[in-house]
Amino acid sequence: MAAINTNSLDGLYLSNYTDTDETIKRIATTQMQAYHARQLFPCFDEPGLKAVFNLKIIHKTNYTTVLGNSDVANVTEFADLEGWSVTTFNPTVPMATYLFAMVVSDLEYAEADGGLFKVPVRTYAPPPVVARNGATYSADIAAKMEAYIIYYPGESLESYKNLLTSVVSHELAHQNFGNLVTCKWWNELWLNEGFATYISYLGVDGVRPEFRHREWILNDAFQYSMRVDVSARSHPIVNDAVTPDEVDSYFTGITYEKGGSVNRMTEKFLSEATYKKGLQYYLHNMSYQGVVSDDLFHYLNVAAQEDDRLPAGVTVKMILDSWTLQKSHPLVRVSAEGPNSVYISQERYADPASVDLWWVPVTVVTQDAPSLENWVPKLWLERDVPIKSVVHDTSKWIMINQDATGYYRVLYDEGLTPLIADQLRRNASVITPLSRSQLLDDYFNLAYRGNVEIEAALEFTKYLEQEDHFTVWEVIFTQLRQAYNFAQTEDEHSAIRNYLAPKIRPALEKIGLEQNNNVHIGALGILRTKLIDWSCALGDSFCVDYANKLYTEWGQDVNKILPIDIQASITCAIVANNGQAGFDFMMAKYIATPMQNPSKVRYLNALGCSRDAGVLQTLLGMTLDTNSQLVRSHALSVIQRVAMNKQGRRLVIQFLKDQVDRIISILGSGSPSPVSSILSSLSSYVSTQEELDEVLKFVADHAAKFGVINGSINSYLTTIRSNIAWKVTFGKPIISWMGENVSINNSASYANPSLAVFVSLVTAVLRCVN
Ligand SMILES: [Zn+2]
The missing domain is CATH 1.10.390.10 (Neutral Protease Domain 2)
Structure with missing residues (x-):
C-alpha cells in the first residue's frame, strides 16, 4: 500500500473540511481515473480489465463513515491496536480499477426519497452541511466540496440547480x-x-x-x-x-x-x-x-x-x-437548381487538408409540409456520393435537418435564404424552435468564419420580437455578446439598444417581469434571468423601471430580499441608474450583509456598475485604503468589475498607471499578481486602439516590476489586438447594420455599463467534472 497523497487529488489522498466548531476534520478519499489505482495497489490498471475486489480497511474507530464499492459485511475491533476497527466489505461485482473508491471519514448523509430508486441513494457531506447549519460552515468548503452536489432552495440560482442536476x-x-x-x-x-x-x-x-x-x-x-x-x-x-x-x-x-x-x-x-x-x-x-x-x-x-x-x-x-474517426463536421449546402429542384451537397467545413466525407442523414421540410413527426431521414448524403437532388418548387422555402439532429451546419443559397427569412417574419412558429435556434447559430458561426456576410445572419434576427424560446435567445446572447462588450461610444450603444431591446421586450412581457415562484423555474426561469440581464443592461426603460420599483420597495423595507435569480442584474441596474444615492444604498447593503451570505458578493459586484466617474474613482480608491469598509479579499475583484464597465475601463487603466506600486504592495505580489489579474480583465473588453496604446504605455513604463508575468502580459496584449481586429471586421458592421434597422425607438436614453450574469461560467465548470 502506498502512502496517502497530501499534495495532489489523485490516488488515495487526504482531504478536509471545517466542522461546526471550526476544527479541521480529515477525510481519506480516492480518485483513480484514469490511471491512479496503481498508486495505491499493484494492478493491471487498464479500463478494459475487470476484477472482483475484496476490501478490508483498518481505521480509527472514531471515523464512522467508511465507504467502498460494495456493502459493508461487518465491522470488528482491530485486535492489534486499541481504538482501531476493521471494516470488511462484501466482494464487488467485476469492475475496472479506475472505479475503485474508498472513503474514511465522519461524513453524514441524506438519503433520496424512497421510490425514486430501487437501491438506497445517499449523498454524503460534512455534518454542518447535512444539518444545514448555514451560519458556521465556510464558503471555502462550499466551493471545494459541495459545488456540484448541494442545492439550497431559495438560496441557489436556478441555473446552478440545472448544472448540478446535470452532474x-x-x-x-x-x-x-x-x-x-x-x-x-x-x-x-x-x-x-x-x-x-x-x-x-x-x-x-x-x-x-x-x-x-x-x-x-x-x-x-x-x-x-x-x-x-x-x-x-x-x-x-x-x-x-x-x-x-x-x-x-x-x-x-x-x-x-x-x-x-x-x-x-x-x-x-x-x-x-x-x-x-x-x-x-x-x-x-x-x-x-x-x-x-x-x-x-x-x-x-x-x-x-x-x-x-x-x-x-x-x-x-x-x-x-x-x-x-475524423474530426470536424460537414457543411451541407442547399442550392436551387432551376424552378423545380434543389441540390443538397456536403463538403468539409474545417480541416480542408482531409478529403474524407460523412454519411449524412437529411430530413427535409418545406413551406407546404413545414414539420415532421419524426427525424427519420428522407435521404442520405453518402461518403462517396456527396450530392443529391430533390424535387422542390424553389419559389417556396425549404429547410433541412429539422431540430438539428444531424451533426452539421447548413448553408442555403442566396435565392432560398430570403424565403426562410420571410417565413420567420410572417410567422416564425411555423418553423420549429430548435430549427430556428440552429439556423441562427449556423449563420452567425458561418459569418464569423467568413463563409457568409454578417448581414446574412443579422437578417434572420429581424423576426425576434416573436421569439420566446430559450434555445434561440441563448444563441442570440452568445453570438452578440462580443459585439455588445466591444460597443464603446454612446452611438454604438444606442444602435444595439434600439435594435435589440424592443425585440427582447415582448418575450419578457410574455414570461413576466414580476417574480412568480411557481412559473419562473427551470428553463423559463433561466431565460427570464438572461432577458432581464440584457434588457436592463441595454437600458430598456421596461426593465430599468422595474429595477427602480424594486429599489424603492427595498428602501422602504430593510428586510426585503430581491429574488435570487435576478439579484445580479437588478442590483447592477439600481447602481447604474441612481447615481451617488444608488451607490451609497448598495454599499450599505454590502456592509450590512454577512460574509457567508452569497448576496454579499452580488452587492459588491453591483458597486462597479455605476456610470458616475466620480463614484467609480472613489470605489477604486477604497480598494487601496486598508481602513475602508471593503473586505480586503474583495478589493481585487472590485477593480476587475470596474474594468468590465465601459465607463470604468479608462479609469482602471489610469488607476494602474498612477497606483501600480501601491497595487503591488497592498494587494500582494502572489500568483497571479494583481496587475496580471487586472490586465486579464481588461483584455476581455478593451477593443480600441486608443485604449491599447494606453495599456502598452503602462506596460512599457513598468515592465521591470512585473518580472515573471511578462509572458501572460503578452498573451493579454495579443487578445486585445484580436479584439480590435474583431471589432473592425464584425463589431462595427453589426452595430451599423443595427443602426440602419432600428426596431422602435422607445428605450431609455442610457445604457448600463455591463452585463451582470456570467452565463458561460456555468457551462465551463460543468466540463471540469468527470
Ligand atoms: Zn463522466
Whole structure:
C-alpha cells in the first residue's frame, strides 16, 4: 500500500473540511481515473480489465463513515491496536480499477426519497452541511466540496440547480455506460463519456422536465461542441491515446459533447425505439466487459436490421465510423437548381487538408409540409456520393435537418435564404424552435468564419420580437455578446439598444417581469434571468423601471430580499441608474450583509456598475485604503468589475498607471499578481486602439516590476489586438447594420455599463467534472 497523497487529488489522498466548531476534520478519499489505482495497489490498471475486489480497511474507530464499492459485511475491533476497527466489505461485482473508491471519514448523509430508486441513494457531506447549519460552515468548503452536489432552495440560482442536476444525472448514467460496460481503452472514452453526456439530458428530462433538457442539449452540447470541433483543440472522437498525457487530453468537449451529439443523431436516424432496443442488446451482451466502438455498432446494427431502419447495404458501422474517426463536421449546402429542384451537397467545413466525407442523414421540410413527426431521414448524403437532388418548387422555402439532429451546419443559397427569412417574419412558429435556434447559430458561426456576410445572419434576427424560446435567445446572447462588450461610444450603444431591446421586450412581457415562484423555474426561469440581464443592461426603460420599483420597495423595507435569480442584474441596474444615492444604498447593503451570505458578493459586484466617474474613482480608491469598509479579499475583484464597465475601463487603466506600486504592495505580489489579474480583465473588453496604446504605455513604463508575468502580459496584449481586429471586421458592421434597422425607438436614453450574469461560467465548470 502506498502512502496517502497530501499534495495532489489523485490516488488515495487526504482531504478536509471545517466542522461546526471550526476544527479541521480529515477525510481519506480516492480518485483513480484514469490511471491512479496503481498508486495505491499493484494492478493491471487498464479500463478494459475487470476484477472482483475484496476490501478490508483498518481505521480509527472514531471515523464512522467508511465507504467502498460494495456493502459493508461487518465491522470488528482491530485486535492489534486499541481504538482501531476493521471494516470488511462484501466482494464487488467485476469492475475496472479506475472505479475503485474508498472513503474514511465522519461524513453524514441524506438519503433520496424512497421510490425514486430501487437501491438506497445517499449523498454524503460534512455534518454542518447535512444539518444545514448555514451560519458556521465556510464558503471555502462550499466551493471545494459541495459545488456540484448541494442545492439550497431559495438560496441557489436556478441555473446552478440545472448544472448540478446535470452532474448527478451524468454520474448516474455512468452506472450503465462506464461501470457496467467500460471502454476497453481510453482512446474510446466516448463510449463512457459521450453516453453519460447524452443519457444525462434524458435523465434530467425525466425527473426535472422544467429544465427541458431534450432542447437544452442543442445549446449545451451540440452548438458548444461544434465550436470546439473547428478549433485547433479538436480531435477525432476516437484517436490514439498511449501516454498518460494523451489519456488526460481526451477529457474534452469532443469526447463528451460531440460524443453526446453523435449519440443524439444516431437515436434520431434509427428512431428512438430502435436505438433503445440496440442499446439494450449492447448492455445486456457486454455487461461487465470492456468494449470497443464496434461492439456498440454491432448491436445497434442488429436492431436497425430487425426494424429495417437503414438503406440496403448500409450499416451502423459505415455511418458512425465516418463521425468518430475524423474530426470536424460537414457543411451541407442547399442550392436551387432551376424552378423545380434543389441540390443538397456536403463538403468539409474545417480541416480542408482531409478529403474524407460523412454519411449524412437529411430530413427535409418545406413551406407546404413545414414539420415532421419524426427525424427519420428522407435521404442520405453518402461518403462517396456527396450530392443529391430533390424535387422542390424553389419559389417556396425549404429547410433541412429539422431540430438539428444531424451533426452539421447548413448553408442555403442566396435565392432560398430570403424565403426562410420571410417565413420567420410572417410567422416564425411555423418553423420549429430548435430549427430556428440552429439556423441562427449556423449563420452567425458561418459569418464569423467568413463563409457568409454578417448581414446574412443579422437578417434572420429581424423576426425576434416573436421569439420566446430559450434555445434561440441563448444563441442570440452568445453570438452578440462580443459585439455588445466591444460597443464603446454612446452611438454604438444606442444602435444595439434600439435594435435589440424592443425585440427582447415582448418575450419578457410574455414570461413576466414580476417574480412568480411557481412559473419562473427551470428553463423559463433561466431565460427570464438572461432577458432581464440584457434588457436592463441595454437600458430598456421596461426593465430599468422595474429595477427602480424594486429599489424603492427595498428602501422602504430593510428586510426585503430581491429574488435570487435576478439579484445580479437588478442590483447592477439600481447602481447604474441612481447615481451617488444608488451607490451609497448598495454599499450599505454590502456592509450590512454577512460574509457567508452569497448576496454579499452580488452587492459588491453591483458597486462597479455605476456610470458616475466620480463614484467609480472613489470605489477604486477604497480598494487601496486598508481602513475602508471593503473586505480586503474583495478589493481585487472590485477593480476587475470596474474594468468590465465601459465607463470604468479608462479609469482602471489610469488607476494602474498612477497606483501600480501601491497595487503591488497592498494587494500582494502572489500568483497571479494583481496587475496580471487586472490586465486579464481588461483584455476581455478593451477593443480600441486608443485604449491599447494606453495599456502598452503602462506596460512599457513598468515592465521591470512585473518580472515573471511578462509572458501572460503578452498573451493579454495579443487578445486585445484580436479584439480590435474583431471589432473592425464584425463589431462595427453589426452595430451599423443595427443602426440602419432600428426596431422602435422607445428605450431609455442610457445604457448600463455591463452585463451582470456570467452565463458561460456555468457551462465551463460543468466540463471540469468527470
Ligand atoms: Zn463522466
